[in-house]
Amino acid sequence: MHIPDGFLDGKTMGATAALSVGGLALALRQLRRNLPRRRVPLMGLAAAFVFAAQILNFPIAGGTSGHLLGSVLIAVLLGPGAAVLVLTAVLIVQCLVFADGGLLALGANIFNMGIVGGVGGYAIYRCVQRLVPGPRGVVMGAAFAAWCSAAIAAVLVAGELAISGTAQWAIVFPAMVNVHLLIGLGEAAITVLVIVAIQRTRPELIDPAAPASGALSNRQIIGYGMLISLGLALFVSPFACTWPDGLEKVAGKLGFAHRALTSPAPMAAYKLPWISSAPLGTSLAGAVGTILVFILAFVVARVVTPRTATDSR
Secondary structure (H helix, E strand, C coil): CCCCECCCCHHHHHHHHHHHHHHHHHHHHHHHHHCCHHHHHHHHHHHHHHHHHHHCCEEEHHHEEECCCCHHHHHHHHCHHHHHHHHHHHHHHHHHHHCCCCCCCHHHHHHHHHHHHHHHHHHHHHHHHHHCCCHHHHHHHHHHHHHHHHHHHHHHHHHHHHHCCCCCHHHHHHHHHHHHHHHHHHHHHHHHHHHHHHHHHCHHHCCCCCCCCCCCCHHHHHHHHHHHHHHHHHHHHHHCCCCCEHHHHHHHHHCCHHHCECCCCCCHHHCCCCCCCHHHHHHHHHHHHHHHHHHHHHHHHHHHCCCCCCCCC
16 A cells, blocks of 8 residues: 555645644654653564564455555554554655655655554544443454554545546545455454454553553563564565555556656665575565664654653553
8 A cells, every 4th residue: 555656746745745744743742741661662663563564465355465554553552643653664664765655655655554544543443442341342443443444544545546636536446445445354353463462461551451461571572572573574574475465456457557656775675686585685674674663663752752751642
C-alpha cells in the first residue's frame, strides 16, 4: 500500500503532507504528556517489529500479496500517538533507504497508514472494547480494528488516486477495497497473535489496571523482541511472497503502473548492491533497516518524553 511517486498530483500530495505534519505534531504532543519514560525502548522495539513484519509479504487470492500495517497493534499496546510515531519512523526509513514508497508521496503514506490507521483504528478498537469488556474485548476489538484499518487505508488510497486523476473512482474503489478486505484478514490474524502472546506474558502492557506479571522484565522484552525482529529480517524475509501487493496489483490491472517513479536509495528493493546473492542481500538489508527504525523511533521518543511522564494514555 506504499504509494510511489507519480501516482498522485501536486495538490493531493500537498494536502496529505500538511495533514501528516499536523497529525504528527499532535502525536508528539500526546506522547510528551502521556508516554512513561520507561516505555520509550518499547517504541523502538515496536518500530523494529513492524518494519521486519512489513518485509514479509504473505500470499492471498489472485496472485496478490499483502503485508502487515501494524498501526492498530501499536495503538493497542502503546496508544494512538505512539502508533503515529512508529509508522512515521518506519515509512521514513522505507522511503529514504529502500525506495519503498515515494518521497513526494510520503505525506500520503503517513496519513493513510500511520494517522488514519493508528488513530482511526484505535477509535474502533475502543468502541468494541467498551461493548465487550475484559481480555476477550481486547482481542475482538484489536482484530476488528486491524481489519478495518486495512480497508480504510485502501479507501483513502482509492480516493487520492481518483482526486489525482490517476484512475476513476468507480473503478479503483472496488478494486482497492476488495483486495484489501482479504489483506485485512491477515492483518487481523497477526495482530491477534501478538496481542494474545503479550496478554499471557505482560498483560499490564495492554491493561494498566492488570496485575504486573513477573514473567519477563522490560529489558528481557526488548532483548527477545529484537531477536525476533532481526530473526524475521535475516532468516524469513528471503522467503517472503514475491507477488505484487494490493496497490501494485490494482495499478497493473487498471493500467497506471507505468506512472510509478523510483528515487535513488542505498538499498533499493531491500537489496545490498555489492552482494551478489539476492537472498543474503535481502536478509542483511532487512536487518539494517530493523536496526535503523529502532534507533530512529527510540531517539525521537526519548527526546519528546519527559522524565515526569505518567503511565496514563
